[in-house]
Amino acid sequence: MISGFTADRVECWAVEGVGEAHLGDDLGSMLRPALEAAGGLRPWDIVVVTHKIVSKAEGRVVPLEEVRPGAEARALAARVQADPRLVEVILGESRRVVRAGPGVLVTETRHGLVCANAGVDRSNVGGGEVVTCLPVDPDGSAARLRRAWLPLVGAGPLGVMICDTFGRPFREGGVNVAVGLAGLPGLSDHRGIVDPHGYTLRASTLASADEIAGLAELVMGKVAGRPVAVVRGLRWHGQGRGASELQREAGRDLFRQ
Amino acid sequence: MISGFTADRVECWAVEGVGEAHLGDDLGSMLRPALEAAGGLRPWDIVVVTHKIVSKAEGRVVPLEEVRPGAEARALAARVQADPRLVEVILGESRRVVRAGPGVLVTETRHGLVCANAGVDRSNVGGGEVVTCLPVDPDGSAARLRRAWLPLVGAGPLGVMICDTFGRPFREGGVNVAVGLAGLPGLSDHRGIVDPHGYTLRASTLASADEIAGLAELVMGKVAGRPVAVVRGLRWHGQGRGASELQREAGRDLFRQ
Numbered sequence: 001m002i003s004g005f006t007a008d009r010v011e012c013w014a015v016e017g018v019g020e021a022h023l024g025d026d027l028g029s030m031l032r033p034a035l036e037a038a039g040g041l042r043p044w045d046i047v048v049v050t051h052k053i054v055s056k057a058e059g060r061v062v063p064l065e066e067v068r069p070g071a072e073a074r075a076l077a078a079r080v081q082a083d084p085r086l087v088e089v090i091l092g093e094s095r096r097v098v099r100a101g102p103g104v105l106v107t108e109t110r111h112g113l114v115c116a117n118a119g120v121d122r123s124n125v126g127g128g129e130v131v132t133c134l135p136v137d138p139d140g141s142a143a144r145l146r147r148a149w150l151p152l153v154g155a156g157p158l159g160v161m162i163c164d165t166f167g168r169p170f171r172e173g174g175v176n177v178a179v180g181l182a183g184l185p186g187l188s189d190h191r192g193i194v195d196p197h198g199y200t201l202r203a204s205t206l207a208s209a210d211e212i213a214g215l216a217e218l219v220m221g222k223v224a225g226r227p228v229a230v231v232r233g234l235r236w237h238g239q240g241r242g243a244s245e246l247q248r249e250a251g252r253d254l255f256r257q
Numbered sequence: 258m259i260s261g262f263t264a265d266r267v268e269c270w271a272v273e274g275v276g277e278a279h280l281g282d283d284l285g286s287m288l289r290p291a292l293e294a295a296g297g298l299r300p301w302d303i304v305v306v307t308h309k310i311v312s313k314a315e316g317r318v319v320p321l322e323e324v325r326p327g328a329e330a331r332a333l334a335a336r337v338q339a340d341p342r343l344v345e346v347i348l349g350e351s352r353r354v355v356r357a358g359p360g361v362l363v364t365e366t367r368h369g370l371v372c373a374n375a376g377v378d379r380s381n382v383g384g385g386e387v388v389t390c391l392p393v394d395p396d397g398s399a400a401r402l403r404r405a406w407l408p409l410v411g412a413g414p415l416g417v418m419i420c421d422t423f424g425r426p427f428r429e430g431g432v433n434v435a436v437g438l439a440g441l442p443g444l445s446d447h448r449g450i451v452d453p454h455g456y457t458l459r460a461s462t463l464a465s466a467d468e469i470a471g472l473a474e475l476v477m478g479k480v481a482g483r484p485v486a487v488v489r490g491l492r493w494h495g496q497g498r499g500a501s502e503l504q505r506e507a508g509r510d511l512f513r514q
Contacts, residue, residue, distance in 0.1 A: 099511045171467065175463070175464050176468065211433065211474055215471065218468055219264050247427070253427060
């Protein structure tokens with residue numbers, strides 16, 4: 001295996017007692033008591049953190065009443081039947097619009113993520129007039145949390161993931177995906193490995209980090225106020241290049257052309 | 258919640274000692290000793306089975322040397338630079354071609370799944386000249402396995418899922434998804450639920466079954482010969498409508514138009 005994950009048994013649990021985050025909070029210190037109360041961390045653990053709590057601590061919250069939509073946002077808002085102030089924020093987060101239709105705006109964010117509304121979210125933020133954007137540098141945010149928690153596991157390894165829930169083409173329902181990574185790879189790359197029948201595997205790169213994010217969502221729930229989960233039982237090779245290795249380049253994507 | 262899953266802690270392990278499947282095998286009986294050796298089953302367990310072992314038992318294996326490609330398959334094969342016999346099999350499994358390019362053929366299967374090569378797979382089948390198709394009725398296959406295993410858990414509940422690994426637009430790496438379901442829903446539907454701040458959640462339907470499938474892949478590995486995993490710790494409301502509830506209708510899909 002070039003990089004990637006192995007496991008015989010995987011466990012995941014939600015970390016209880018995580019409070020609300022506010023601008024300037026030192027999340028690493030703030031979450032440590034809750035992590036310890038949930039049984040602490042061990043080497044090879046992966047801590048999965050919902051982006052929203054990170055975004056709030058980093059001040060990525062915009063009161064809509066302060067937004068003055070420009071001409072592009074007003075025109076696009078009319079086309080997709082959305083609040084022009086929300087569309088202004090979305091465009092500010094985006095490199096390009098991938099699809100726009102009634103009630104739907106799919107863009108490519110400055111990180112290279114393709115998702116609805118550039119990941120800008122009105123729910124769960126303390127009122128309908130405030131929106132939360134994705135962290136500016138989710139890998140960097142994950143790395144800061146990892147540095148804060150690494151002493152809990154000695155020398156590690158320790159993985160930290162920041163996640164968000166994305167819709168997707170072809171299939172109903174959102175799934176949690178990895179938008180920031182530190183200390184662990186995003187992909188399991190089995191290319192070139194020969195299967196038990198001597199046949200070389202072809203399309204055998206797996207988005208293991210996204211599967212780990214999905215697992216975390218199963219225990220986080222959507223409204224239970226559980227923004228942190230711990231995943232135990234995985235081992236991995238390689239460090240990867242951060243969450244960007246999970247992003248397909250536009251030129252290689254049949255559905256962005 | 259209208260339907261869906263809740264959990265505080267989730268565990269998943271691979272079932273060891275599952276042999277190869279062959280045409281006509283009674284998978285339910287055949288896998289029971291391995292399930293019991295792996296600790297047995299309890300109510301609320303979910304057994305996840307890779308489609309390939311089901312397809313083999315159901316005879317969904319085609320020797321390529323027996324395939325005579327027609328004119329449509331030959332023309333499309335030239336366009337995507339693939340084996341015309343393979344393309345003939347793919348077209349036979351498909352309602353329509355969604356995207357075709359060099360080395361890539363994305364179709365909508367007769368089930369309504371959108372995936373590369375209609376889920377037809379050449380690897381792991383005992384030689385490069387044989388291809389495996391998806392089960393004809395994966396929900397039905399899951400229901401048969403569930404009936405065979407339900408006595409192990411008394412009255413249940415018991416979930417059985419058949420899975421496959423699909424690529425996806427925008428993101429690198431395949432992820433495991435649910436293609437057949439029995440005894441459990443595919444989606445967690447939180448629409449209409451009010452979050453702790455009094456804001457009604459909007460895009461809050463989650464593809465929990467796909468997240469469970471992804472979890473199972475983490476312990477199955479790609480070449481370890483572990484086609485079965487058990488997931489424990491989830492509870493669910495509702496039975497759902499089978500795996501088709503995870504499939505977006507073409508008319509509602511911005512990326513199939």
